[in-house]
Amino acid sequence: MIRIPSNNRVLAERKILLIDLDGTLTNTADIALKPMKDGQKQTDLSRIKTFEGAREFISEATGLGFQCIIVSDSHPKYVNTIVKEYFSDVSALSLADKPNTLKTLDFLRLQNIEISDSDCYVLGDSWLDIELGRGLGVPTVLTAFYEATNLEIRDGIGDYVKNIKSGSTYYAESYDEILNILRNPLQNLLCLEAGCRSAVSYLARKPRRDEFLLGSLTAHRILGRQSQGECDKYHTTEKYFEFNRADRSKELLYTLRDSVITYVDRILEQRFFLWDIFTYVPDKQTTQPANKMGELFDLIVELVGQRTPSLNCLSIFEWNEGVDSSTRRQPSAGDRRRFVRSNLILQEGVNVNGKNVIIIDDQYTTGATADALTENLRARGAKNILFIALFHLITPVNSSKLCPKCVVNGLNKQLQVKINRQTGSKFYSCVLPRYGGDGCGYTENIG
Ligand SMILES: [Zn+2]
Structure with missing residues (x-):
């Protein structure tokens, strides 16, 4: 015993x-x-x-x-x-x-x-x-x-x-x-968040309500969250940063691929609409890593294209030559929409008239990119549009830790958890005004 x-x-x-x-x-x-x-x-x-x-x-x-x-x-x-x-x-x-x-x-x-x-x-x-x-x-x-x-x-x-x-x-x-x-x-997480934990979920979030206008659907879907500041353990911020680094792993791309396929397969199976075109938001020539979304898209369509031969999987958008700024650098949602609308255009000879189009992109902030592409597609006669983004940039949240430097000056400022884009390491920050905070710039590494 x-x-x-x-x-x-x-x-x-x-x-x-x-x-x-x-x-x-x-x-x-x-x-x-x-x-x-x-x-x-x-x-x-x-x-x-x-x-x-x-x-x-x-x-x-x-x-x-x-x-x-x-x-x-x-x-x-x-x-x-x-x-x-x-x-x-x-x-x-x-x-x-x-x-x-x-x-x-x-x-x-x-x-x-x-x-x-x-x-x-x-x-x-x-x-x-x-x-x-x-x-x-x-x-x-x-x-x-x-x-x-x-x-x-x-x-x-x-x-x-x-x-x-x-x-x-x-x-x-x-x-x-x-x-x-x-x-x-785990099974109730968003699709990509579950996928990062080897679980399966078919759930996506609607960053805004679906819109039916003149019989045409515009729907936006999010598969994972990207957080600035505190969050629960399930967010995918590290994955977002890794996806944007030149030394990203193949393993990460496979995880993202499998999650997107899980979600897209479900959409195709449901047959609310017969989707005609599956495409993605391309990156500019100068973006690093080169072909950031294109590489992932190719991995996805290798499998999706085989299973659904009626779906036309191809690149239909292109950036105007010589665009020297980026969407992220535009100050407001209106500016971002204008920037994308005039610089990210439909390729010559692509026919979207009467077609139902699925677009995937990596990040969703205000939906400005989705709005601009939807406008471009509608102007050329596209019908139903489903815009799927991998990562939703959610509102920053403060931690319960106070800035030690500000406390000395009699101010209670809560620190935010941030992630270094290059290394992926986490740190506390008393966020400066130029990054959207009201802090003093104090930082402290975590772990
Ligand atoms: Zn401070």
Whole structure:
């Protein structure tokens, strides 16, 4: 008989769900409830409805081993009244000051919870929840349980693009979808993020809603996230930087190839449309690594082209000769769109009239490139257009670490995690104004 010494017992990892209240558990995104949320008016429970299945969701998640904690920016008078009535066995943090992580971290520490030793998720319906989760370094689920009736600027309620750009790990339209994510985290990642972990997923994110205009579809899809600043462990920023380096590995190209094929095969199988042309956004002659997208595209079509002979896989765009700037250097989305529209043109003799076109590109920032190419294609009679980007540049998020140099001067500036483009190594940065921050330029290597 083997005796296991009592001091050798394995501590089970704690499982934590940090759940937003308004718009996630209760159908209270309505701006008219603000005085109650702010504690200025007494909370009238007759005006507070939970979403159908909210309480069952809490008990199912608890059954999966998760400790549920409500994290709300609303006033304790409001939060505690609701929690007592509907979610009595859940603890709650009010006035959480999202997306700032400090109050949440303090609250967790009081309950002896260390985020780094936990299997933790943040769930919520706005960018504030997602950036809180990314600041904590844990996966996030952006929930979409209601249709916003009015746009609310600070919380970004009803602002689909802003919420998506905050870079959640997952997106869910029902509690069942969240439970599925909690049970199968890898299979619910975005296609490319799953592919980097040897898992298979067919999921892509819509950086904006699909557009049907005069019977023609324009759809944008994202297969992975590229983050400046903090994120969860699943983002693909290192892959993005490696893809852009001359010494990128073949292995990386194969991983990207397989993920794109997984996604494109699914699109072709579904047959919502019969796609005619499969193409890519080429790089300028001067770009390093040379033929950056072309090399990947060739690897992809070697396989896709064999399986779907009716799909015409070819390069149809070309840069004007002598273009000496780059899309990235254009200051605004409008400038980028104009730059691409006038410099990246359809090749002579390519016929896209009445055709359905799939385009792949490496990075998606505001969609300016996709818009410009769509305009060019539409002007030549193309019909449905699907634009697929490998990496979505998501909003930068601060870490909970403060800049030691600024602290000396009495300023609390949060550092951002950055990645060196050349070496791929990570460092903290007190981001200078010229890079979009308000910091002093202090940097510190990580690890
Ligand atoms: Zn600083």
